[in-house]
Amino acid sequence: MSKIAVLGTGSWATALSRVLIDNQNQIIMYGIDQNQIDDINVNHQNSAFFEDIILENEIKATNNLEEALRDIDYLLITIPTQFVKETLQQVKPFIKKRVTVINAAKGFDLGTNMRMSDTIRSVLDENLINPVVSLIGPSHAEEVVIRMLTTICAVSLDEKVAHDVQKLFSNDYFRVYRLTDEVGAEYGVAIKNVIAVAAGVLCGLGYGDNTKAALITRGLAEMIRYGMKKGGKLETYTGLTGVGDLIVTCSSVHSRNFQAGLEIGKTNDARTFMKNNKKTCEGIRTCQVIYEDAKKYDDIELPIINAIYNVLYNNHEPKREIQQLMKRELKIEGERY
Numbered sequence: 001m002s003k004i005a006v007l008g009t010g011s012w013a014t015a016l017s018r019v020l021i022d023n024q025n026q027i028i029m030y031g032i033d034q035n036q037i038d039d040i041n042v043n044h045q046n047s048a049f050f051e052d053i054i055l056e057n058e059i060k061a062t063n064n065l066e067e068a069l070r071d072i073d074y075l076l077i078t079i080p081t082q083f084v085k086e087t088l089q090q091v092k093p094f095i096k097k098r099v100t101v102i103n104a105a106k107g108f109d110l111g112t113n114m115r116m117s118d119t120i121r122s123v124l125d126e127n128l129i130n131p132v133v134s135l136i137g138p139s140h141a142e143e144v145v146i147r148m149l150t151t152i153c154a155v156s157l158d159e160k161v162a163h164d165v166q167k168l169f170s171n172d173y174f175r176v177y178r179l180t181d182e183v184g185a186e187y188g189v190a191i192k193n194v195i196a197v198a199a200g201v202l203c204g205l206g207y208g209d210n211t212k213a214a215l216i217t218r219g220l221a222e223m224i225r226y227g228m229k230k231g232g233k234l235e236t237y238t239g240l241t242g243v244g245d246l247i248v249t250c251s252s253v254h255s256r257n258f259q260a261g262l263e264i265g266k267t268n269d270a271r272t273f274m275k276n277n278k279k280t281c282e283g284i285r286t287c288q289v290i291y292e293d294a295k296k297y298d299d300i301e302l303p304i305i306n307a308i309y310n311v312l313y314n315n316h317e318p319k320r321e322i323q324q325l326m327k328r329e330l331k332i333e334g335e336r337y
């Protein structure tokens with residue numbers, strides 16, 4: 001039995017805590033929302049995220065970080081990317097013995113635009129942590145929490161640690177693969193959020209399955225083009241952290257990125273959406289990071305990412321952007337890499 005501190009009391013924290021409890025581990029969730037903490041401890045529910053689901057008594061939560069981190073073997077990061085760095089700065093003084101840090105967040109740090117594994121290494125003392133592992137892939141919390149069959153990747157530069165995390169989480173409904181292409185996988189799961197916003201916009205405008213297939217395929221081409229520029233491997237983008245996560249996020253009603261796009265497509269008003277949205281939706285910020293970074297490379301084109309950037313940040317009408325995409329110079333498909 002291992003002891004795991006789970007950062008966050010949100011949907012992914014809850015679903016992964018259940019997997020870990022099913023695998024006979026000891027977990028404690030750390031949260032900042034007293035209502036969520038009380039709901040978990042007293043009612044054995046996390047009704048802010050999952051109505052009608054009764055959690056195991058062994059799933060406990062606290063707002064005391066020191067207590068959560070005492071004698072842990074693993075630290076699981078399940079909070080949105082924009083809070084990861086500041087939370088790890090609070091975590092740092094309480095890491096007294098060597099732990100394995102498992103990242104489950106998808107996107108980039110707010111201030112530095114660093115990937116999550118780099119962010120973790122930049123904050124925590126590398127003498128006190130094993131090589132970082134990211135647990136990422138096509139996995140909506142709403143399905144994992146009810147034990148629907150799911151596959152995901154444990155990604156680390158160190159295959160031994162990835163193997164250890166693979167064994168920690170795998171069971172008869174949750175199958176973990178291991179992978180060493182950290183750069184490729186972390187870019188893949190970040191980029192898919194941007195394409196998922198675009199999928200929602202298309203759906204909000206009333207487009208159908210042909211359009212979605214076109215978006216996923218051409219979105220994958222952009223993921224490969226940009227992701228390989230950043231050092232990712234082609235085979236990673238044809239795997240779970242690439243096309244796998246792209247498919248699930250672009251086609252599921254559970255996706256908050258898809259839902260954001262849906263609202264924008266329906267209202268034609270990205271600005272109001274972005275001002276009022278309180279839900280986790282990392283694709284909006286990731287779009288900006290990639291758009292800015294991609295300007296460095298004059299030999300790759302990212303027309304879909306540019307179009308969604310224009311909708312989100314330049315107040316362009318989605319329909320106008322779609323027309324521009326359709327009217328681009330005609331191409332040979334194989335030129336995408």
Ligand SMILES: NC(=O)C1=CN([C@@H]2O[C@H](COP(=O)(O)OP(=O)(O)OC[C@H]3O[C@@H](n4cnc5c(N)ncnc54)[C@H](OP(=O)(O)O)[C@@H]3O)[C@@H](O)[C@H]2O)C=CC1
Binds near residue numbers: 030049279
């Ligand atoms: N949900 C999913 O299906 C999946 C999510 N992920 C990734 O997991 C990460 C977390 O997302 P998810 O669980 O969905 O997000 P949710 O919005 O469901 O929950 C986020 C939780 O984090 C809490 N939180 C915010 N800031 C802090 C902080 N500083 N310290 C501790 N807790 C904090 C929030 O509290 P409060 O409510 O008070 O703000 C909330 O409980 C994201 O990067 C996401 O991409 C990956 C795969 C699947």
Ligand SMILES: O=C(CO)COP(=O)(O)O
Binds near residue numbers: 137140196245248258
């Ligand atoms: O990453 C996810 C599924 O793999 C969750 O996506 P959303 O953040 O869009 O809900």
